[in-house]
Amino acid sequence: MPFLAARVLRKLFTTCALAISHYLWKESIMKKTRQLKELLLSSSLEFVLEAHNGLSAKIVEEAGFSGIWASGLSISAALGVRDCNEASWTQVLEVVEFMCDGTTIPVLLDADTGYGNFNNARRLVKKLEQRDVAGMCIEDKLFPKSNSLLAGGRNPLADKEEFCGKIKAAKDTQNDPDFCVVARTEAFIAGWGLEEALERAESYCNAGADAILVHSKLNTFAEIKSFMDHWKLPCPVVIVPTKYHTTPSPEFEKAGVSLVIWANHLLRASLKAMQDTAARICKDKTLMGVEEGIASVEEVFRLQDVEELKRAEAQYLVTGCADK
Ligand code: SPV
Ligand code: MG
Numbered sequence: 001m002p003f004l005a006a007r008v009l010r011k012l013f014t015t016c017a018l019a020i021s022h023y024l025w026k027e028s029i030m031k032k033t034r035q036l037k038e039l040l041l042s043s044s045l046e047f048v049l050e051a052h053n054g055l056s057a058k059i060v061e062e063a064g065f066s067g068i069w070a071s072g073l074s075i076s077a078a079l080g081v082r083d084c085n086e087a088s089w090t091q092v093l094e095v096v097e098f099m100c101d102g103t104t105i106p107v108l109l110d111a112d113t114g115y116g117n118f119n120n121a122r123r124l125v126k127k128l129e130q131r132d133v134a135g136m137c138i139e140d141k142l143f144p145k146s147n148s149l150l151a152g153g154r155n156p157l158a159d160k161e162e163f164c165g166k167i168k169a170a171k172d173t174q175n176d177p178d179f180c181v182v183a184r185t186e187a188f189i190a191g192w193g194l195e196e197a198l199e200r201a202e203s204y205c206n207a208g209a210d211a212i213l214v215h216s217k218l219n220t221f222a223e224i225k226s227f228m229d230h231w232k233l234p235c236p237v238v239i240v241p242t243k244y245h246t247t248p249s250p251e252f253e254k255a256g257v258s259l260v261i262w263a264n265h266l267l268r269a270s271l272k273a274m275q276d277t278a279a280r281i282c283k284d285k286t287l288m289g290v291e292e293g294i295a296s297v298e299e300v301f302r303l304q305d306v307e308e309l310k311r312a313e314a315q316y317l318v319t320g321c322a323d324k
Pocket of ligand 1 (some may be wrong): 148149
């Protein structure tokens with residue numbers, strides 16, 4: 001009898017352990033917020049690529065990336081406006097929702113300044129969580145911001161304490177403990193230098209940021225490297241090497257960077273392809289010169305997952321009318 005009880009107990013224990021580990025496994029691979037947090041905390045250098053709509057987001061995932069940067073520059077450019085909050089935050093939200101719906105990897109939204117003060121930022125967090133956005137990056141500039149790489153752009157910095165309040169409000173608002181708030185300092189962009197960058201990053205970290213993004217518009221890694229040499233906190237560091245693109249990625253890893261954002265490369269690639277194709281069709285007045293070099297209509301259908309709709313129609317769409 002005791003033998004039987006022991007067996008029953010062992011079976012019960014194994015079943016519970018399996019159920020718990022299955023739950024944990026499912027949670028960790030299913031939740032986009034957790035995926036993003038793990039990317040930030042990963043012990044090796046990770047990469048995310050920019051997307052600016054549902055289609056480009058799918059392309060990022062298919063290419064094998066583990067995360068998507070919803071770039072403010074690229075989204076606004078794709079909408080035909082400038083990157084200085086000309087697109088409203090709800091318009092950005094609409095775009096980002098399509099990106100999340102079409103993919104299974106996490107989207108990190110470039111949320112500029114949080115579109116206002118702490119109150120706007122915390123409302124934004126609510127809306128992002130509702131739309132399955134895994135995290136947001138907010139930067140210490142003033143609303144309306146201008147793009148960091150713009151030659152001669154004005155980049156006054158936000159008050160450090162005020163920005164810390166914004167980070168705290170965002171962290172206090174999130175429902176999902178894994179939703180990530182990345183705090184971005186523009187100290188180098190605004191010309192304030194290393195000491196200010198470190199001081200701000202440390203304060204943002206202490207205010208509860210899940211990671212620090214430190215940006216530079218130099219065409220060498222020097223500024224960011226000096227930051228990394230002095231960075232002693234356990235908070236992960238994210239970089240955007242658009243301007244210092246000649247630095248080999250192992251240099252970033254050696255310096256202790258956690259995540260690299262390739263911030264605008266699909267937008268720029270498609271821009272060039274669209275300009276060339278438009279010019280060629282306009283000049284030739286025929287499609288013969290372009291057809292071979294562009295994606296087929298079937299490829300468009302594949303990316304839209306038209307097959308899934310066909311299967312669903314077969315299952316659900318019972319009609320009495322005769323289709324030929
Ligand atoms: C973006 O992709 O919108 C960024 C990075 O914020 S940068 O354009 O370099 O400011
Ligand atoms: Mg931006």
